[in-house]
Amino acid sequence: MNGYTIELADPLPALILLPITIATLLYIVRSIRLKKNVLRQTLYYSEKSFSKLLIVFKLVVPFLLLIGISQPMLVVERNIVIDTIDEVKNYSGELPVNYIVLIDVSPSMYRGENIDQALDTLYSLLKFMNRSDYIVLSVFAGEVYELYRGPVSNVSNYIPMITTYKQNYTAIGTALSWALSYASISPLPTIVFVLSDGANNYGGDPLEAVETLNKSGVPVIFIKIGDDPRGYELYSELIRRGYTVVDPSGLSRDQLEGVAENLVYESKLLALKIKGKAYVKYRDYEPLSPYLILLPATLLYIVSRVEGLW
Incomplete structure (x- = not known):
């Protein structure tokens, strides 16, 4: 109108x-x-x-x-409906969303190149988040620790803090429940990224937590880090239920950035549509x-x- x-x-x-x-x-x-x-x-x-x-x-x-x-x-003021990825790219600065990034810092994430892969993926995701977007950067193991909350433009100063955390256990369900508590009070459409090897061994059922977030209108994107066999069951079930699980293993930097670009814009469009905010004035x-x-x-x-x- x-x-x-x-x-x-x-x-x-x-x-x-x-x-x-x-x-x-x-x-x-x-x-x-x-x-x-x-x-x-x-x-x-x-x-x-x-x-x-x-x-x-x-x-x-x-x-x-x-x-x-x-x-x-x-x-004459009218609403332009945003319905494609290209439109999201063009108007991204006028469509702010909130990203909650949860990075697993349990001991298994420090084996091999897991934590480096997680950081590389994080940097690639940040490259395509708009300066008008907000981000909550957190690490988790048995508990969740918030490192930064604010505009995406300032988050890079807090990324080095990630590797200063290392705790026993992996409670993905607890981390997702924490994300839900924040998303429920955020005025912006919210997207959750989980970077983990999936070796969950503590806390509540992550599948139930994902279902709750999904019913609350919060898309959850899983980035499978490494090849820990203990994460196979969780990620297989997530894929079976239709959730997004991405494995960046073996990707070149350009390929990783291509995947990250699609994830950021596709999840942004989905979150905006769910909240009825997929339009610009x-x-x-x-x-x-x-x-x-x-x-x-x-x-x-x-x-x-x-x-x-x-």
């Missing part, structure tokens, strides 16, 4: 002349009243029933002229002809002269 308003492209002249206009109008109204009082003392004047309306016309005319010299613009400005203002001002002035008092 389109909305229509009128704005002034150059209101400065009107603002400058406004005090003078008001003072002049007050003088005119006072003069009219004085003339009427004088005429009432004669036989030549009787106040018409529409006299007050004529005074209103007199007052409106100068304000219409002020609007006319301020370059009035017709503003567009404003179109069209100059109004001065005649549209001057013509009614002239007509009102002519009508207001019926009594001949001004």
Whole structure:
């Protein structure tokens, strides 16, 4: 649905002349009243029933002229529906979302190149998140630790803190429940990224936590780190249920960035659609002809002269 308003492209002249206009109008109204009082003392004047309306016309005319010299613009506001990945890319800065990134820091994540793979994937994801987006960067093992919450543009300073955490156990369900508690109070559409080897051995059922997030309108994306066989059962079941699980193992840097780009934009579009925010407001400005203002001002002035008092 389109909305229509009128704005002034150059209101400065009107603002400058406004005090003078008001003072002049007050003088005119006072003069009219004085003339009427004088005429009432004669036989030549009787106040018409529409006299007050004529005074209103007199007052409106100068304000219409002020609007006319301020370059009035017709503003048409409409919503552009975002329905494709390309549209998300084009309007990403106007479509802020909230990303919750959960990185597993249990002992198994420090075997081989797992933690390096997780960090490389994180950097690739961040590359395609917009500066207008927000992020909650957290690490988890048996518990969840929030490292940063705020604009994506500032998160890189906190990434080195990730490797300072190393704890026993892996409680993916606990981490997801924590993410749900934050997502429930966020005013923005929220997406959760989980970077883990999937070797869950502590806390609640991660599948139930994923289901709860999904029912709450929060997409959950799993990044499978490494090849720990203990994560096979969890990730296989997630895939069977239709959730997104991505394995970046063996990908070149360019390939990893390509995967990360798709994940960021696809999940963003999904989260926006779920929350009914997959649109941007567009404003179109069209100059109004001065005649549209001057013509009614002239007509009102002519009508207001019926009594001949001004």
